[in-house]
Amino acid sequence: MKYSLAIFSSQITVLSAFVATSTFKRTQFGLNAVSRKDTYDVTLLPGDGIGPEITEATKEVLSALCKRCNFKIDLKSALIGGSAIDEANDPFPDESLQQCLKSDSVLLACIGGYKWDKNPRELRPETGLLKMRKEMGLFANLRPAKVLPQLLDASTLKKEVVEGVDVMVVRELTGDVYFGTPKGIDIVDGERVGYNNMIYSEGEIDRIARVAGDVASKRSGKLCSVDKANVLDVSQLWREVVTDVISKDFSDVELSHMYVDNAAMQLIRWPKQFDTIVCGNIFGDILSDEASMLVGSLGMLPSASIGESGPGVFEPCHGSAPDIAGENKANPLAMILSAAMMLKYDLERPDEAQLLEDAVEAVLDQGLRTADIKQDGDNCELVGCVEMGKAVAELVTTLELKVPITV
Numbered sequence: 001m002k003y004s005l006a007i008f009s010s011q012i013t014v015l016s017a018f019v020a021t022s023t024f025k026r027t028q029f030g031l032n033a034v035s036r037k038d039t040y041d042v043t044l045l046p047g048d049g050i051g052p053e054i055t056e057a058t059k060e061v062l063s064a065l066c067k068r069c070n071f072k073i074d075l076k077s078a079l080i081g082g083s084a085i086d087e088a089n090d091p092f093p094d095e096s097l098q099q100c101l102k103s104d105s106v107l108l109a110c111i112g113g114y115k116w117d118k119n120p121r122e123l124r125p126e127t128g129l130l131k132m133r134k135e136m137g138l139f140a141n142l143r144p145a146k147v148l149p150q151l152l153d154a155s156t157l158k159k160e161v162v163e164g165v166d167v168m169v170v171r172e173l174t175g176d177v178y179f180g181t182p183k184g185i186d187i188v189d190g191e192r193v194g195y196n197n198m199i200y201s202e203g204e205i206d207r208i209a210r211v212a213g214d215v216a217s218k219r220s221g222k223l224c225s226v227d228k229a230n231v232l233d234v235s236q237l238w239r240e241v242v243t244d245v246i247s248k249d250f251s252d253v254e255l256s257h258m259y260v261d262n263a264a265m266q267l268i269r270w271p272k273q274f275d276t277i278v279c280g281n282i283f284g285d286i287l288s289d290e291a292s293m294l295v296g297s298l299g300m301l302p303s304a305s306i307g308e309s310g311p312g313v314f315e316p317c318h319g320s321a322p323d324i325a326g327e328n329k330a331n332p333l334a335m336i337l338s339a340a341m342m343l344k345y346d347l348e349r350p351d352e353a354q355l356l357e358d359a360v361e362a363v364l365d366q367g368l369r370t371a372d373i374k375q376d377g378d379n380c381e382l383v384g385c386v387e388m389g390k391a392v393a394e395l396v397t398t399l400e401l402k403v404p405i406t407v
Contacts, residue, residue: 057389
């Protein structure tokens with residue numbers, strides 16, 4: 001192998017020094033990056049495939065929201081993913097990074113496609129996404145999986161299993177095996193050997209535990225930490241640090257622990273036992289995708305990626321779907337709900353976020369469905385991306401408010 005114990009120890013020392021004093025700093029405004037104001041600067045990253053289509057639909061909805069609620073969002077687009085490779089030969093150009101860092105928040109559609117699948121690693125759309133997360137310090141991914149009553153039949157699981165499910169997965173996003181070094185593919189004894197390093201420092205675990213504790217305390221107060229502490233040393237440290245943080249600083253939160261293999265099974269067996277789940281990068285990647293399918297379609301699921309300070313990135317969980325790009329078949333609701341998360345977690349506009357969520361539910365109550373959420377034999381109306389966006393925008397304008405909007 002190319003590395004030595006000395007190099008490995010040095011890496012741990014540097015990493016620990018970098019995050020040892022880390023704390024979750026968004027406490028002044030709860031989880032918000034900026035205080036409430038009249039005008040916000042938001043960077044749009046339309047990306048690839050269906051990205052530009054769902055971005056346009058979301059822009060129309062946000063325009064209607066701003067007009068009704070008397071505030072302004074200045075939207076400015078930037079490049080990421082395959083479109084950035086084509087135009088700038090870089091999956092996330094420095095110009096895009098700097099624009100994102102200067103914004104109050106970032107709204108991302110989706111990236112990737114068959115066109116770039118055979119590119120070298122440095123020119124793959126996903127490399128731009130990883131760079132963005134690392135450079136912007138987006139260490140916490142919040143991914144809700146809430147089963148809406150209008151879409152119960154869209155899930156492949158029985159109604160009694162998924163009805164009422166409302167799970168939030170808090171995933172650590174910038175550490176673990178995806179970012180750990182040393183890594184690579186070497187020749188050892190005449191054959192190729194691939195290796196990656198699953199690594200977490202105490203500070204990295206501490207800060208994600210604090211995000212999870214904060215989120216859980218604002219939901220039902222139940223937090224399940226997922227690891228593999230029976231066989232992995234890194235998971236043993238994970239469990240110890242999470243337990244220490246929650247017991248000392250979030251005494252109102254009920255903490256439990258579960259091995260990742262059991263958690264994967266329990267999410268399908270009885271998902272309603274979970275409220276907030278916290279886990280490392282690779283376990284969170286797998287479990288959040290699994291949780292998303294409880295809902296029945298990735299086209300309905302938003303996510304938020306946030307750091308200790310500065311703008312977060314809000315994006316739908318689905319991919320770029322290049323096979324239907326440009327055909328007006330995409331579902332924009334996940335991106336619209338991602339905009340709602342942006343209003344809630346970055347812009348200190350929770351009432352406006354609730355209005356967006358209510359509008360999405362109302363459009364489903366009207367029986368409008370894009371192809372991914374329409375069931376065979378139902379009486380719902382099949383609509384395209386443009387029509388769905390316009391319907392939500394109209395409801396944002398006319399829907400009776402459940403709570404008054406704070407002006």
